[in-house]
Amino acid sequence: MPPSPLPLDADRERAARPPDADPGAALDDTELAVARAALAQGRWQSVRSLLARTGDDWDRRGHRVVVLALEPYAAAWAHEWLLAEPGCADAGVLLALAQVRRTLRGKEDPAGARAACRDAAALAPADPTPWLGLLMLERDGSADAVRIFEEVRARHRDHHHAHHLMVALLAERRAAAGPDPLHEVYDFAAWAAEQAPADSPLAILPIVAHAERYHALAVRGLAPADPTTAAHWRDHRSRDVMKAAFDWWLEWEHDGHPRRLVDLNYLAHAKVCEGRPAEAAPLFHRIGEHVTPAPWSYPDRDPYAAFRAARDGALGIDAGRAP
Structure with missing residues (x-):
């Protein structure tokens, strides 16, 4: 693949209103919108059912977990879920992506979010979603960004969101030099x-x-x-x-x-x-x-x-x- 990218805010969601408050983030996934509304009220059981039905449809799973993680208290509810069901991979990945979101908002230590992603990856070795979370945290063009991207591709070669993030990273390279x-x-x-x-x-x-x-x-x-x-x-x-x-x-x-x-x-x-x-x-x-x-x-x-x-x-x- 091409050379590794240079610095960039990996989240890339520049909106007039904060993306975390965007009720349309679920796009046309009505099941996701319902589960997100339930999670906002602390009813994580709806999320458990949704992610169980999603299975290994990795692009859909990634989209759903990323959107669910937008809820301000997603990390707290995911932690409660993990206490109720220790070792639950779905709870672990939601907690990890929620901590990634908190980190990108400046409310979480990046080290804690990275550790949560690694824990989630250990719970579900075939799932690219924890690695997607790690890629969202990358803010420079180190070899780590490329390695993480390859970890995603090793699990789902055509991962849609991960490819978008890599494009965004690469686009910043030598931008000051002009077209x-x-x-x-x-x-x-x-x-x-x-x-x-x-x-x-x-x-x-x-x-x-x-x-x-x-x-x-x-x-x-x-x-x-x-x-x-x-x-x-x-x-x-x-x-x-x-x-x-x-x-x-x-x-x-x-x-x-x-x-x-x-x-x-x-x-x-x-x-x-x-x-x-x-x-x-x-x-x-x-x-x-x-x-x-x-x-x-x-x-x-x-x-x-x-x-x-x-x-x-x-x-x-x-x-x-x-x-």
């Missing part, structure tokens, strides 16, 4: 897409790489703050990448993937930035109200306002009336 059409983040995304099966949503990863690289440049003033005016989205590479990703979506759209709405948000954003609202329109229909803060917040915008403006423009909705 570079040969930047390694593009190579990494292309490599991952090529390694994945033909029907894998990792086919969208080159779009994610383009958005993350735009963000890295724009926050440094090296790309326009309005992404729709950035040449970044209209060069030869970006046109090829966006056509390939859109064509893949037309042929292989997966209604069942737990994080497909993340990909659709990235793809719709790219099509709007490319100046192709007609191609963005069917994507907005699929997205509905399931907005993801990234990439609509890039570089420092209100993601919900940016999404609504882009959607209304693509669908021809009068901004003066309610959609």
Whole structure:
């Protein structure tokens, strides 16, 4: 794989309101939304049932545990669950990811969160989710970040969230040097897409790489703050990448993937930035109200306002009336 990444806040969720307070984080997973509401009331038994049903669907398990960990008292309830059921792998991984979230909010010692992830990994050696938690904690490009990513891939080669995190890390590399059409983040995304099966949503990863690289440049003033005016989205590479990703979506759209709405948000954003609202329109229909803060917040915008403006423009909705 390409060289290891440089420093980055691994959580990457830049929103106008804190992601921890976002009730839409479950996306269209209604079972997850119900379990999260129960957990907020201390009813961890609903989470136990949900994760038991999820089994080894690793992308879905990772998505569900990450969202459940957003609850402010998730760590406390997971600890109570673990006391009631010592050695429970599901309780251990929820506790670990909740401590990761607390660490990313500055409320937990990173060493404690890392120890919790390692404990969870010991309880369930085949589960990539504890390693995902460790990857979320990585803030530099040390060999540890690459090693952790490879631990995730060893358990689930096409892990969606882990690949997104690695793209975000790589996109920051040498950002201060300005645009570079040969930047390694593009190579990494292309490599991952090529390694994945033909029907894998990792086919969208080159779009994610383009958005993350735009963000890295724009926050440094090296790309326009309005992404729709950035040449970044209209060069030869970006046109090829966006056509390939859109064509893949037309042929292989997966209604069942737990994080497909993340990909659709990235793809719709790219099509709007490319100046192709007609191609963005069917994507907005699929997205509905399931907005993801990234990439609509890039570089420092209100993601919900940016999404609504882009959607209304693509669908021809009068901004003066309610959609």
